[in-house]
Amino acid sequence: MEQSEGVSKKAPQSEPSSKRQLDFGGVSMSSGSSGVLAGSQLRPVVQQLPMKPVVVQTPPITQSLLMQMQAQAQVSHRPAKPESPKARPRQNPEVKDGTPKKQKQCNCKHSRCLKLYCECFASGIYCDGCNCVHCHNNVENEPARREAVESTLERNPNAFRPKIASSPHGTRDNREEAGEVVILAKHNKGCHCKKSGCLKKYCECFQANILCSENCRCMDCKNYEGSEERQALFHGDHANNIAFMHQAANAAITGAIGSSGYGPPVFKKRKGQELFFGSTAKDSSIQRHPQFQQTNFAGGAAPSSLPSNPDSGVSNCAPVGPSKSYRSLLEGLVQPADLKELCSVLVVYTGETGKIIEDRNAMEKEAEDHKENSLTSSNQERCRSQREFDAERSVIVDRSSASQTEKVIPAESSSDGADVSNGRPMSPGTLALMCDEQDTVFAASQSGVIGHGDNTSSQLPQGEGLTETYVEQERIILTKFRDCLNKLITLGQIKERKCSTMAQTESEDQIDGPSNTTANGSTGTTNHQGLFNNGVAAHSTLPPVSMVPRTINLASVSAASNNNNLQSSIPYTAENGTSKQ
DNA sequence: GAGTTTGAAACT
DNA sequence: CAGTTTCAAACTC
Numbered sequence A: 001m002e003q004s005e006g007v008s009k010k011a012p013q014s015e016p017s018s019k020r021q022l023d024f025g026g027v028s029m030s031s032g033s034s035g036v037l038a039g040s041q042l043r044p045v046v047q048q049l050p051m052k053p054v055v056v057q058t059p060p061i062t063q064s065l066l067m068q069m070q071a072q073a074q075v076s077h078r079p080a081k082p083e084s085p086k087a088r089p090r091q092n093p094e095v096k097d098g099t100p101k102k103q104k105q106c107n108c109k110h111s112r113c114l115k116l117y118c119e120c121f122a123s124g125i126y127c128d129g130c131n132c133v134h135c136h137n138n139v140e141n142e143p144a145r146r147e148a149v150e151s152t153l154e155r156n157p158n159a160f161r162p163k164i165a166s167s168p169h170g171t172r173d174n175r176e177e178a179g180e181v182v183i184l185a186k187h188n189k190g191c192h193c194k195k196s197g198c199l200k201k202y203c204e205c206f207q208a209n210i211l212c213s214e215n216c217r218c219m220d221c222k223n224y225e226g227s228e229e230r231q232a233l234f235h236g237d238h239a240n241n242i243a244f245m246h247q248a249a250n251a252a253i254t255g256a257i258g259s260s261g262y263g264p265p266v267f268k269k270r271k272g273q274e275l276f277f278g279s280t281a282k283d284s285s286i287q288r289h290p291q292f293q294q295t296n297f298a299g300g301a302a303p304s305s306l307p308s309n310p311d312s313g314v315s316n317c318a319p320v321g322p323s324k325s326y327r328s329l330l331e332g333l334v335q336p337a338d339l340k341e342l343c344s345v346l347v348v349y350t351g352e353t354g355k356i357i358e359d360r361n362a363m364e365k366e367a368e369d370h371k372e373n374s375l376t377s378s379n380q381e382r383c384r385s386q387r388e389f390d391a392e393r394s395v396i397v398d399r400s401s402a403s404q405t406e407k408v409i410p411a412e413s414s415s416d417g418a419d420v421s422n423g424r425p426m427s428p429g430t431l432a433l434m435c436d437e438q439d440t441v442f443a444a445s446q447s448g449v450i451g452h453g454d455n456t457s458s459q460l461p462q463g464e465g466l467t468e469t470y471v472e473q474e475r476i477i478l479t480k481f482r483d484c485l486n487k488l489i490t491l492g493q494i495k496e497r498k499c500s501t502m503a504q505t506e507s508e509d510q511i512d513g514p515s516n517t518t519a520n521g522s523t524g525t526t527n528h529q530g531l532f533n534n535g536v537a538a539h540s541t542l543p544p545v546s547m548v549p550r551t552i553n554l555a556s557v558s559a560a561s562n563n564n565n566l567q568s569s570i571p572y573t574a575e576n577g578t579s580k581q
Numbered sequence B: 001g002a003g004t005t006t007g008a009a010a011c012t
Numbered sequence C: 001c002a003g004t005t006t007c008a009a010a011c012t013c
Helices: A061-073 A139-155 A228-234 A237-249 A310-314 A336-372 A379-412 A428-434 A436-447 A463-508 A534-539 A555-560
Strands: A022-024 A027-029 A164-166 A175-177 A180-182 A185-187
Touching: A336 A463
Parallel strands: none
Antiparallel strands: A022 A027, A164 A185, A175 A180
């Protein structure tokens, strides 16, 4: 029974050793990290650790809204159970009735707790108080343990890395389900379940409270967004209501943001697996992943009705098929980078507002001065004021340009691959709206001293002027933000309308493949522009801040509503400087 | 608590 | 890389 293990077998023992963090090659590893690494094979695991949303100082009122958005745009990928000291699913402490319990203890009998079978070993902690037999995962058997670690790493360098990583697309909203937070991470290797439907804890994805992803090779998977079985599992009526209310309350924001990795994922084609219907793959992807049938035809077909599903109200324009999955109507419309974009736009507005107010104040002041010294030569002062205004204008323009430039870079990151966008620091433009410090910057900006090293005593306008500026800035920003939300709502309504229409059509004419209504490239990638910024150009002298046309596809929207004012031409794309049509 | 089922890990 | 075996957790009774 006892298999040879390349590890010196010592006196059987299962005496508990303190379950403390291990020290692999001099690098201590807390139980919270599974970055167990031996000796020179140490590798960082930070990149896989969940990124917390940037914590910002309590800002003025305007910023609370932006914080919400930012929270959505930021990586929302906390571990399924953040309180868990272990990163691997199976090592999560038992959570029953929402109450975390003591860390589990292994019951290994044959592995001596020196293989990944042992959850303690796998998570890089010593066995402590476990029920294991012949345990070598303790201080007394450190050499053997170390050898086992090396052996394991030799087999799989990532053996001790967290299995659950943030989704490349990353940004799905956290969503309460049955009191727990569904995490939008995904299993690095994916599960291979065959019989459990991925709805039992046999499934690592399920256990980690995440949805199965394209990494999985499971069969008859039911662990996907919108799965009725899964919902039945998670959604008690109560929880359902909560989740739905939560979703509805945040529909304009939550459902719209960064959903590319969300819902029944758009699975990449796997080896020997076709995504399309009529797959000839021997293992039948349809059987393995019914949700995979939902290819990424953005609105290529209408969804079948989703009766009694509270989420059905936000059914997406997914192809018709057995899949019962859904997506937010706003999915794909707004990407995380768009939020940054929006923030940038708001920053521009703020700067513009400050400038305008500054101009106005200066004009008033100048008028007064002119009254008082009508006969004195005010030419010098006027010239100076003018210089200040010009300098200030250039500052603002520079800032806005920086915002535009800034947005270009993150835009790229939303593409596939290791998406670090979620963990990326916010752009200066975004930060400008989210940090108290920026208030000072703005104040200084309004005084026209930034960037000029002109630290004169007249840096700040009068106190009341400053307050007025703040008020005005907030008013502008809130107004614009409200407009954006309204537009989103409109988009959602349009899309819903379109989906409903298509659903009816599809029900009559179903199998004909994607209608290409929205796959039309000529219109499919352009119309998102202006969602946030189309008012900017008209309002300001600054060049329009174009939305970055990454994957946003409002084609379905625009197709259904060619006259909706959300459309606007894209003067250029920040990404490549070319017009996308 | 014993037995069964399940799927990851380990092995061939 | 695929198939098989081993293993321990999850699950059932």
